[in-house]
Amino acid sequence: MLDAIKSEYFEGKIKTQNLETEIFVREYNSDPGKVAEACRTASELRCEFLEKKSGKSLKQIKAAVINTCSLKDGKAILAGIESKIGGAILPMGFAGPAKICGEYVKPEEEIYIPLATNEAALVAGVQRGLKAISLAGGLKTLVHFDGMTRAPLIEAPDIYTARKFINFVTGNKSYIAELQSTVPDPFVRLDDIECYQLGTKVFLRLIFKTGDAMGMNGVTKASAEICRYILAKNPQWKLLTISSNLCTDKKNAHINVLHGRGKSVQTEVFLSNEVLAKVFKPGVNGRSVEKVVFHKCYLGSNLSGTLSGFNVNAANAVAAFYAATGQDMAHVISSSSCFVQADEAEGGLHFMVSLPCMELATIGGGVMFGTAREALELLGCTKYGKSVDENVSVKRLAEIAAAVVTALDLNTACAQAAGYEMADSHVKLARGEK
Secondary structure: OHHHHHHHHHOOOOOHHHHHHHHHHHOOOOOHHHHHHHHHHHHHHHHHHHHHHHOOOOHHHHHOOOOOOEEEOOOEEEOOOOOOOOOOOOOEEEEEEEOEEOOOOOOOOOEEEEEEOOOOOHHHHHHHHHHHHHHOOOEEEEEEEEEEEEOOEEEOOOHHHHHHHHHHHOOOHHHHHHHHOOOOOOOOEEEEEEEEEEOOEEEEEEEEEOOOEOOHHHHHHHHHHHHHHHHHHOOOOEEEEOOOOOOOOOOOOHHHHHHOOEEEEEEEEEEEHHHHHHHOOOOOOHHHHHHHHHHHHHHHHHHHOOOOEEOOOHHHHHHHHHHHHOOOHHHHHHHOOEEEEEEEEOOEEEEEEEEEEEOOOOEOHHHHOHHHHHHHHHHOOOOOOOOOOOOHHHHHHHHHHHHHHHHHHHHHHHHHHOOOHHHHHHHHHHHOOO
């Protein structure tokens, strides 16, 4: 039977998105215990198809098996992604232990943090930053916003009707509850609506709570139900788009900085000059680090026209942490919006990091499978809350992610305060040169 399926697929008689289900039904008689095998077989057949078409070997891609499949209604397989052919492998290291004094991570815990990256010196940089933080007594962390947004765009028949609707919606808790009644998912709750008007166009920035999930699929579905309800009551209105870019998703946007998206996290640590000199180089002190951060992160960033990148290298830390824990990698662009403060204080350095829009999850999507799941297990971030408000795991993950960013930015700022050390260390660790 498999040979027949292969021939039909190669001839274009079976659509590539249906291949897993065809194999599951015809080769494995819809046996629920064979879902993973059906998915693996489908990936191998696609690789063979590409090898035949291109004349290139895909041996390593074919061998990188990642099981992200699930069975729907006992009949159809959801493969996780479409046209799967295998997996991409990144080197993974770890840094730690991290000493975090937060609400969800306690200072007595030893946290070892997985990081997936191809960049030499990154893991070492996080490790050295964590060492300095531990010697300083630990990193204070605070998660102070928790919400996921989607922003449909609807059009009123005229500007007066648009304004009347906005005035009605703004601050109207009973109407928000009415709209929430249209949302069937108990783990997606509409908490607030921010309205913006451009002529007859009305942007509805819907703010949801989504539990331990990052929530993009859930809020998109909920937004569709809410818009259907609104337009059914207002037949002269039109839906222009279910997502207007005011959310703002996977783009660098100042509205996320000011209003928050995902999780907003603050960190803080005081490092004495003795700790700075011990961990980094003699001569590195509160004043020298303050000067680097001001001139680099604010003077330089402003001159370049940077929108929200007032940091040393936050995206490096976010990308490595997200890759290791199975997050949506496109969210690195918004989640690495970061503001670093380094203030000389009496006898040392007051170092702070603000991450206003970290989008991450401990349930759903890529975090449920393979190495990502093991990484979350290592971090103690796999328990599920029983309600939309009981999302300790994802807030714990946000505190740890913020600690990684803080550690790397602290290390790199101190390395630059030590003159040429950043360049020298990269040459040594990446190229093995002195």
